Amino acid sequence: MQKPAISTKPIRSLEDALERCQMLGMRVSRQRRFILELLWQANEHLSAREIYDRLNHQGKDIGHTSVYQNLEALSSQGIIECIERCNGRLYGNISDSHSHVNCIDTDQILDVHVELPEEFIRQVEEQTGVRITEYTINFYGYRNSPEKP
Numbered sequence: 001m002q003k004p005a006i007s008t009k010p011i012r013s014l015e016d017a018l019e020r021c022q023m024l025g026m027r028v029s030r031q032r033r034f035i036l037e038l039l040w041q042a043n044e045h046l047s048a049r050e051i052y053d054r055l056n057h058q059g060k061d062i063g064h065t066s067v068y069q070n071l072e073a074l075s076s077q078g079i080i081e082c083i084e085r086c087n088g089r090l091y092g093n094i095s096d097s098h099s100h101v102n103c104i105d106t107d108q109i110l111d112v113h114v115e116l117p118e119e120f121i122r123q124v125e126e127q128t129g130v131r132i133t134e135y136t137i138n139f140y141g142y143r144n145s146p147e148k149p
Contacts, residue, residue, distance in 0.1 A: 010096035014040040017079050017093070024077055031066045032074070036093075039080060045090040045109045083109065099137040105144050112139075 011017050017036050021028050034055050039046070042054070052067045071091055075082035081092040083100075094111050101110040114137055121132050 011079060011094075012096075017074075020077075020079050021074075024079075026073065026077065026079075029070075031062050032070050034060045034062055035067065035070050035074070036080070039091065039093040043093065045081075045083060045092040047088055047090055051091065097134045097136060099139070101139045101141065103143045104140060105142045108143075 009016075011020055014036055017040070018028055018033070021032070026032075035051060038051060038054055038058075046054070048064075048067050048071055051071070052062065052064055055062050055067070071080070071082070071089075074080045075091065078095050081095050083090045083092065090109065092109070092111065099112050099114045101112055102108075103110065116135065116137075121135075124130075125132055
C-alpha cells in the first residue's frame with residue numbers, strides 16, 4: 001500500500017501550518033503552537049532570541065533550547081521560513097516561494113510576491129541553459145530616505 005502524497009499547497013495561515021505539522025506526523029506541542037502563533041501574529045521576520053523574549057514577555061513558559069529545537073524542526077520541514085543573515089537566522093511565517101524587500105534603515109525584511117514576465121524568464125533560461133522552476137528576488141532600499149520618490 002502506498003503512502004498518500006503530502007500536500008504541497010502553500011502555507012498561508014496558522015491553521016495551514018498546524019495542519020501541515022499533523023500531516024507530517026509532527027507533534028503539535030504547546031511550545032510549537034506558541035511559536036507558530038507568535039510568527040503569524042507578528043507577521044515579521046524574528047530571530048530565535050526575539051521569539052524567546054516575546055513569548056516569555058507574554059507569560060508563556062518556554063526555554064531557549066525548546067525555541068531553537070522547534071524552529072529548526074519547523075523550518076527543516078518547510079513549515080516556516082528561515083533566512084540566513086550575517087548576524088544570525090531570522091524566521092518568518094511564509095514558507096512558499098516569495099521575494100523580499102530589505103529595508104536598510106529599519107533592518108526590516110518585508111515579504112512580497114512578485115511575478116516576473118514570462119519573456120524575462122525565457123531570456124534568463126536562454127542565457128544560462130537552465131530551466132527556471134522557481135525564483136526569489138531580494139530588493140534593497142530605504143524607507144526613511146530623503147530621496148524617496
